[in-house]
Amino acid sequence: MTQRIRIPTLWALLIAAALASAYVIVAANPPAAVPGGPVPAGAFH
Amino acid sequence: MHEAARRSLMSVMLTAVIITANHVYVLGPEAFGLGAVLLVGPLALLWWFRNTKSPVAFTGYLLMSLWIVVGFGLIKGLWGITLPLYLGSGLASLSTAYPRPTFGSYGFEATGLLMFIGSLFVAYYGYRLIESKRGAPILLRATARTSAVVAAVVLLAAFTLVDRDRWTAPTDGVVRFGVIVPKTGPYAMLGNSFFKAVEMAQTDLQGTTYRYQLVPVDVGEDPAGARAAIQRAIRRDRVDAIVGGISVFGAVTRPLATAARIPHTCVCSQTWIGDGAYNFTNIPTPEAEAVLWVREAERRGIRRIALLTRENSSIQGHVRAVKVEAARVGLVISYEYVFTDSTTDFRPLIARARGSSPDVYYVETFEPQLSILARQLSEARIHNIASVVAPSVSEHRELFEGAWYTDSNLRDFAFRRRFEEKYPGTQFATHMMPYAYDDFNMLVQAFERGQNPAVYLRNIARYDGTAGTLTKKRGSGTFESSPAVWEIRNGRPALALNHD
Numbered sequence: 207m208t209q210r211i212r213i214p215t216l217w218a219l220l221i222a223a224a225l226a227s228a229y230v231i232v233a234a235n236p237p238a239a240v241p242g243g244p245v246p247a248g249a250f251h
Numbered sequence: 252m253h254e255a256a257r258r259s260l261m262s263v264m265l266t267a268v269i270i271t272a273n274h275v276y277v278l279g280p281e282a283f284g285l286g287a288v289l290l291v292g293p294l295a296l297l298w299w300f301r302n303t304k305s306p307v308a309f310t311g312y313l314l315m316s317l318w319i320v321v322g323f324g325l326i327k328g329l330w331g332i333t334l335p336l337y338l339g340s341g342l343a344s345l346s347t348a349y350p351r352p353t354f355g356s357y358g359f360e361a362t363g364l365l366m367f368i369g370s371l372f373v374a375y376y377g378y379r380l381i382e383s384k385r386g387a388p389i390l391l392r393a394t395a396r397t398s399a400v401v402a403a404v405v406l407l408a409a410f411t412l413v414d415r416d417r418w419t420a421p422t423d424g425v426v427r428f429g430v431i432v433p434k435t436g437p438y439a440m441l442g443n444s445f446f447k448a449v450e451m452a453q454t455d456l457q458g459t460t461y462r463y464q465l466v467p468v469d470v471g472e473d474p475a476g477a478r479a480a481i482q483r484a485i486r487r488d489r490v491d492a493i494v495g496g497i498s499v500f501g502a503v504t505r506p507l508a509t510a511a512r513i514p515h516t517c518v519c520s521q522t523w524i525g526d527g528a529y530n531f532t533n534i535p536t537p538e539a540e541a542v543l544w545v546r547e548a549e550r551r552g553i554r555r556i557a558l559l560t561r562e563n564s565s566i567q568g569h570v571r572a573v574k575v576e577a578a579r580v581g582l583v584i585s586y587e588y589v590f591t592d593s594t595t596d597f598r599p600l601i602a603r604a605r606g607s608s609p610d611v612y613y614v615e616t617f618e619p620q621l622s623i624l625a626r627q628l629s630e631a632r633i634h635n636i637a638s639v640v641a642p643s644v645s646e647h648r649e650l651f652e653g654a655w656y657t658d659s660n661l662r663d664f665a666f667r668r669r670f671e672e673k674y675p676g677t678q679f680a681t682h683m684m685p686y687a688y689d690d691f692n693m694l695v696q697a698f699e700r701g702q703n704p705a706v707y708l709r710n711i712a713r714y715d716g717t718a719g720t721l722t723k724k725r726g727s728g729t730f731e732s733s734p735a736v737w738e739i740r741n742g743r744p745a746l747a748l749n750h751d
Contacts, residue, residue, distance in 0.1 A: 221368060225361055231340050232357045 255383035256297060259376035263293045263316060266369030270323045273362035276355060289319065309384070316377040324370020332363030334410045343528075347709040348415050350528035351726065353509055416512065416703045421491060426461045426698050428691065429468045429484040431495030431504065436472030438497055440678060441644075445496050445518070447674045448684040452691040461698055466490050470500050477503045485511045492516075492694045492704050496683055498524060498565060505530045514697075514705040516690035518683045520565050525728025529705050533686045533721065533730040540639045540657045540734050541572035545580055547655065547736045547747075548611065548637070557586040557609035559600055559624065561616035569615060569639045585609045592620065597627045605633070615641045625650035640682050642739050649742040658682050658744070660719040660735035681737075681744060685718035686730075 271286030278285065293315045300308035335352035342349035354360055378395075382388055390398070421427075430449050433442035446467060453463055468484045470477035477500050484490050485507060493515040495504050501517035501524040508515035508529045515530045525532035548556070556577060560570050567589070574584060585607035588600050604612060614624055615638050622645060628636060629650055636642075636654040643658050645651055659682045661667060666688065667679050693714060697707030714721040714730070721730040736747040 221365070224364055224368070228336055228360050228364055229357055231336055232354050232360050235340065235351065235354055237354055237356055 255376065255380045256301070259316070259373070259380045260293060260297055262369065262372035262376045263319060264290060266319055266324070266366065266373050267293075269362055269365045269369050270319070273327075273359065273366050276359040276362075289315075313377060313381070316373050320370045320374045320377070324367050324373065328363050328365075328367030328370060329406070330410070332360060333367045334406075335414075336360055336364065338407065338410055339414055342411065342414060348417075348703075348706050350414070350416060350509075350512070350705065351526065353506075353526060353528065416706050418701055418703045418706075420701070421461055421698065424461050425464055426492070426695075427464050427466050427488060427490045428694065429466045429481070429488065429490035429493040429495075431470055431477075431481070431493065431497070431500050432467050433471060433477075433497070433500070434467075434469045438472070441497065441680060441683065442470075444674075444677050444680055445683055445687050447677055448670065448687040449494055449691050451670060451673060452688045452695075456695065459695065459699055463695060463698075468493075470503075474499060474503045478507070481507050485513070491698075494687065494690050494694070495519075496687060501530075501532070512705065514694060514708050516694065516708070518686040518690070520568060522729045525730075527709060527726050527728035531690075531708050531723075531728050531730060533690055533732075534682060535657075535659060535732050535734040536729065537568040537572040537639075538576075539731065540569060541576040543734050543736065544573055544637070544639060544657045545576040545582065547657070548577075548582060549580060551611075551655075553582065553610040555583045555585040555607070555609045556611055556613055557604035557607055558584060558613045559588055559590070559597065559604060560614065561620065562589050562591050563617075566615045570613075573613065573639070590616075592617075594620070595623055597624050598631070601627060601631050601633065605631070611635050611637045613637050615639060617641075618644070618646050621645050622647040622650060643681050643737065643744050644678070648739050648744070651739040652742065653739065655736060655738045655747060657734045658737045659685060660733055661685060661717070661746075662719045663717040666717045681718075685716060689714065689716035689718070689721065 267286060267289035270289060271282050274282035274285055293312055296308050296312040296315065299305060300312060336354070339349065339352040343351040378389065389395075428449070430446055431442075432446040433439055446465075449465060453465055456463060466484055466488045468480050470480050481493070481504050484493075490513065492513055493504060493508055495501055495515060496518035498517075498519040498521040501515075501519040501521065504515050504517065505524050505526070509526070512529060517524055517530065517532050518534050519525075519532045520534055520537060522532050522536055524530055558570060560566050577584065586604040586609060588604070590597070590600065612628065612633060612635060614621075614628070614636055616624060621641055625636070625645065625647065628634075634653050636651060638654065638656040640656060640658050642648060642651040642654050642656050661681055663685070666685060667681075670677075670679050670684065693708060693711065694704050697704035700707070711730075712723055712725070716732070719732050721732050723730050737744050738747050739745075
């Protein structure tokens with residue numbers, strides 16, 4: 207009985223910790239953001 | 252058996268939902284088709300097995316589970332997303348021999364992580380289902396546990412090994428540099444000059460260990476065509492590095508260079524293209540241009556600025572930076588208009604701008620619009636014109652006589668003289684050519700020193716280039732340099748007399 211309660215709880219905690227730490231890592235290394243929208247044709251540099 | 256099948260099916264269904272969510276980021280609505288297959292397939296097979304005890308149905312169900320575990324859980328979820336996210340980031344923070352991973356949005360990364368976790372459940376309950384059907388354990392519990400731990404350790408070690416960028420000597424002693432050169436369309440002139448600057452760098456080499464071959468990559472006019480041309484250069488011509496310019500093509504090259512794990516230098520003002528892993532930009536940033544521009548405006552006693560600029564992200568990047576810097580020191584924007592590429596009659600705009608009593612007219616657009624605007628300003632007897640870069644690339648510089656602007660700080664004037672002597676009639680674009688020359692030489696240095704070129708670029712903090720000293724912060728993909736103030740004198744760009 208103890209095991210049946212503990213293991214799902216541990217998994218839930220593990221998944222929550224993984225998702226939270228992933229959030230921190232992605233926030234620290236955000237995907238390439240293009241200021242002002244996509245790079246247009248006609249830019250000379 | 253019934254309980255094991257139920258749990259296995261539940262884990263498969265839940266993981267299929269997560270896989271679908273993850274693939275929406277990549278495939279768009281087509282991901283729902285994949286989701287339908289992953290949901291309906293196992294359900295139908297298990298239902299068939301339950302009713303008929305067919306071994307075909309049972310094997311089919313296990314194969315679908317295996318597909319989810321290996322294809323989506325291990326290859327995509329673990330190797331493609333989870334390991335780069337945690338181990339890849341960690342290794343990159345410890346050593347520049349490891350690239351900083353490129354991430355997608357949080358939703359993509361989170362569902363990728365859950366895809367891997369879900370597949371662990373699919374694997375576990377699939378295993379229990381087989382045991383239940385056999386009525387006996389497949390492996391001893393201790394053996395199963397040890398195998399899982401060994402597999403995890405092997406995977407971590409393999410990723411650490413594979414993720415590291417290593418030096419490999421070029422085949423046959425030849426290093427191939429792909430050079431991004433649009434030969435047609437509005438960039439043809441610039442592409443031609445850019446290629447010649449790299450060619451000059453190549454002919455300037457003396458006594459090198461390796462032979463350096465240039466592979467022109469004609470990227471044409473549009474990004475879609477460019478993508479195919481760059482892919483061809485990477486796969487067929489097996490280029491070892493890419494030297495490129497112009498943000499529109501740099502943006503296309505960025506993911507391709509990352510996937511091929513080859514360095515890509517770009518003379519691009521869009522600094523986001525430089526990720527510090529495989530992609531590096533090299534040109535004064537809009538912010539650096541703006542700081543100098545505003546300082547020069549203040550020195551000239553300018554208080555009010557009229558802005559007449561084209562709708563374009565490179566140009567508006569300059570304008571945004573100038574406005575921020577102007578606001579910081581209290582300069583007034585007396586008039587602002589952003590026109591489109593189809594505008595040819597600027598006279599009403601010029602009249603309205605004049606009505607705001609500006610001390611200077613900041614103009615920035617591309618040819619042929621640039622000459623049209625300059626001519627109409629001249630006809631209105633307006634000569635107090637300033638800009639960033641634009642007059643330098645004008646086809647009719649005489650129309651900008653007396654105008655001042657910021658542009659790259661060309662320290663080595665002999666470079667321009669040599670270029671113009673070697674390639675008479677080819678326009679020397681001050682804001683691009685020196686950086687193309689430097690980019691090539693930085694990469695050559697890497698090969699000559701027997702270092703992985705991407706790692707070498709990551710480690711450069713300072714480089715004495717032909718357009719001044721380049722600096723790069725640790726982990727950054729942007730080589731920074733200071734611009735200079737230029738004027739058009741006698742129809743030619745000349746450094747301003749107060750230049751230091």
